[in-house]
Amino acid sequence: MDRVAMVVGARGVIGGNLISHLEREGGWRVIGLSRRGGADAGAVQHIAVDLLDPEDTVSKLSTLTDVTHVFYAAYQDRPTWAGLVPPNLAMLTNVVDAIEPAAPRLEHISLMQGYKVYGAHLGPFATPAKEDDPPHMPPEFNVDQQQFLERRQEGASWSWSALRPSVVAGVGLGNPMNLAMVIAVYASISKELGVPLRFPGKPGAYTSLIEMTDADLLAKATTWAATNPESRNQAYNITNGDIYRWSTMWPKIAAFFDLDTAPPLPMSLSEIMADKSDLWDSMVERHGLLPTPYGDVSSWQFGDFVFGWDYDVIADTSKSRRAGFHEYVETEAMFLRIFQDLRDRRIIP
Incomplete structure (x- = not known):
């Protein structure tokens, strides 16, 4: 080597x-x-x-x-x-x-x-x-x-x-900037409580353009x-190479978790999810999940940060393509693959 x-x-x-x-x-x-x-x-x-x-x-x-x-x-x-x-x-x-x-x-x-x-x-x-x-x-x-x-x-x-x-989206615990984990845990807890999956960000963020890597x-x-x-x-x-709006991606994410959607409701995840530690521990036991401390599975502060972007967050990637990098990932497929991986690893139910 x-x-x-x-x-x-x-x-x-x-x-x-x-x-x-x-x-x-x-x-x-x-x-x-x-x-x-x-x-x-x-x-x-x-x-x-x-x-x-x-x-x-x-x-x-x-x-x-x-x-x-x-x-x-x-x-x-x-x-x-x-x-x-x-x-x-x-x-x-x-x-x-x-x-x-x-x-x-x-x-x-x-x-x-x-x-x-x-x-x-x-x-x-x-x-x-x-x-x-x-x-x-x-x-x-x-x-x-x-x-x-x-x-x-x-x-x-x-x-x-x-x-x-x-x-950046991927599988990783204890990371302060992992939006896929934020969404996965938020959706899992929503399902546990029997409530629809509501987009928690600013109204403008629901319809603005965004991209992932x-x-x-x-x-x-x-x-x-x-x-x-x-x-x-x-x-x-x-970047992945495509752009999207949460207004179209959110229902597809909800469908993966067999959840209904409801109109967006702006809320601070840092505040609204702060009391869910005991609930998470009970979910870990009831669903036979990998024992993971609640503080390690998600960063609600980072979720609030990203879902607060009520403006377009996109960049030009033509420079890398001109230089020879042509890889591409479909963002919807990426989210679903990560969520399934988290299930397969028994991190979420």
């Missing part, structure tokens, strides 16, 4: 699916970094590391002399936009400071970003967003991270790439950009 991948943020939905893809693709030895670590298996080695601690990062990474590709997908959540900058920039800086002198064969550093680069989190933004759109007023850690890599890469033998997915598709795009010589030092929007 000539290629050695270091996946930073290995326990998240993006990092976990990337590791699975690298295993399927073959030809990679994989080192996964996370705060909790994990069990080694096959060509995958896990290392527990505190990336906010420069000394611990150097200690754990200094022996990884064979690393050729760094896939950075780590994230630290904070309650404010400004608060996100210091920890997330520090983690990336610590990783590069530790691995660059240790790994002489380093070829590429891949950075995971998102539509915050375009100001999607602030309000209605220019759509479809393009990779060369003008910047917006900071703070924004995604921008700071890319600028750090751009400066650091000058004169270096390695290159970088930046992937900008929309909302399948975690497996994103993994393919990430490795493509990291190994395609023409993608050196480039950023790419990566």
Whole structure:
């Protein structure tokens, strides 16, 4: 195996699916970094590391002399936009400071970003967003991270790439940004209580255009950009390739769970679902589900965030297609596949 991948943020939905893809693709030895670590298996080695601690990062990474590709997908959540900058920039800086002198064969550093680069989190933004759109007023850690890599890469033998997915969907527990899990648990609890599946977001969000990014598709795009010589030092929007409105997708989701729909009712999931822990525990026991703490199965705050977008959230992906990436995933099929996977794994009833 000539290629050695270091996946930073290995326990998240993006990092976990990337590791699975690298295993399927073959030809990679994989080192996964996370705060909790994990069990080694096959060509995958896990290392527990505190990336906010420069000394611990150097200690754990200094022996990884064979690393050729760094896939950075780590994230630290904070309650404010400004608060996100210091920890997330520090983690990336610590990783590069530790691995660059240790790994002489380093070829590429891949950075995971998102539509915050375009100001999607602030309000209605220019759509479809393009990779060369003008910047917006900071703070924004995604921008700071890319600028750090751009400066650091000058004169270096390695290159970088930046992937900008929309909302990422996949199977992963304990992740703060996993909309598929939010919907699956919300629907399961709705069914348990005998109530119809109501869209809980803002009225405008129900009819605005939105798109998703399948975690497996994103993994393919990430490795493509990291190994395609023409993608050196480039950023790419990566999405499934189709767009939709919740007004048409919501009834299809309800049908999967054998639920009726009812008119949307704006509500805070963070508030309305806060008292459902005991109900979830009883569902786990009654349906023979995988014992999973209620706090790990869903992030209601993230659901409120996405369902609050009462404006179009779409980006132009023609740059990646022109460069040679042509993968496509139908979003409706993606949702149903993820929901079925969650059932098969006994995470939801």
